[in-house]
Amino acid sequence: MHPMSSPAEDPVEVEYFELILPSEIRRVGEVVEAVLQGCAARNTLGSTTRFRLCTVVAEAVANAIAYGNLHDPLRRVLVQVESGPECIRIGVSDEGDGFDPSAVPEPTHDDCHEATRGRGLFMIRHLSADVTFNARGNTIWMTLPRH
Amino acid sequence: MPFQSAKDPSGATIVTVEGQLIVANRQDLKTLIQDALEAGDRRFVVDFGPTAYIDSSGLGALVSINKKVREAGGELRLAGLNEDLRALFELTKLDTLFAISETTAEALVGL
Numbered sequence: 001m002h003p004m005s006s007p008a009e010d011p012v013e014v015e016y017f018e019l020i021l022p023s024e025i026r027r028v029g030e031v032v033e034a035v036l037q038g039c040a041a042r043n044t045l046g047s048t049t050r051f052r053l054c055t056v057v058a059e060a061v062a063n064a065i066a067y068g069n070l071h072d073p074l075r076r077v078l079v080q081v082e083s084g085p086e087c088i089r090i091g092v093s094d095e096g097d098g099f100d101p102s103a104v105p106e107p108t109h110d111d112c113h114e115a116t117r118g119r120g121l122f123m124i125r126h127l128s129a130d131v132t133f134n135a136r137g138n139t140i141w142m143t144l145p146r147h
Numbered sequence: 148m149p150f151q152s153a154k155d156p157s158g159a160t161i162v163t164v165e166g167q168l169i170v171a172n173r174q175d176l177k178t179l180i181q182d183a184l185e186a187g188d189r190r191f192v193v194d195f196g197p198t199a200y201i202d203s204s205g206l207g208a209l210v211s212i213n214k215k216v217r218e219a220g221g222e223l224r225l226a227g228l229n230e231d232l233r234a235l236f237e238l239t240k241l242d243t244l245f246a247i248s249e250t251t252a253e254a255l256v257g258l
Contacts, residue, residue, distance in 0.1 A: 048231055050199075051199070055235070058169050059203060062202060
């Protein structure tokens with residue numbers, strides 16, 4: 001993982017950083033911790049925001065590794081973070097072909113308790129204030145209010 | 148290892164999840180419970196008191212573990228979920244699948 005700083009649109013208000021990691025599931029926890037530390041560096045984070053931030057980053061990075069990069073360690077995952085005083089915006093990109101997020105089923109029907117497919121994206125959608133995808137479907141952007 | 152296992156005086160197994168239960172460590176929890184089942188344990192409490200977050204793979208592992216414990220004639224209860232974790236179980240409707248107690252002591256009553 002190689003943290004890198006780059007100029008943000010407004011360097012006073014919004015801090016930008018990015019992480020690049022190989023597609024190794026065991027790295028998910030440390031990525032989450034790095035994003036959390038980076039977002040808490042200048043401004044405080046509420047406990048619920050911490051929980052939601054950790055959860056959605058873990059989900060998105062795990063999805064990128066497993067479904068986007070198919071666990072290929074030669075493929076990388078890019079995590080971009082815009083950490084502002086009011087909100088945090090996180091982008092997670094993989095090197096896969098992308099997917100159609102509208103085709104992922106909702107996992108909360110009574111007969112879906114044991115199904116895991118779709119639960120991660122469902123959680124991301126509900127724990128984030130806003131979720132968008134690029135046209136190819138291999139980058140997800142998640143926005144969370146800081147407080 | 149983010150999972151600590153201990154026995155209460157009645158013999159129930161209490162597994163404490165420290166930090167996170169996610170895709171990277173869920174198999175460790177499944178192995179721990181499976182080993183306990185094979186050793187004859189049938190009563191389990193999973194304590195999430197020191198847990199920061201759980202991802203969908205972690206939730207899936209809990210569903211799988213719960214099923215295995217039930218198939219073996221045992222029972223598994225959850226305890227110590229903070230407000231955010233409890234809301235996550237409600238969001239995913241998994242609160243209807245598990246017996247959830249406020250505390251480990253409460254979970255042990257009648258287990």
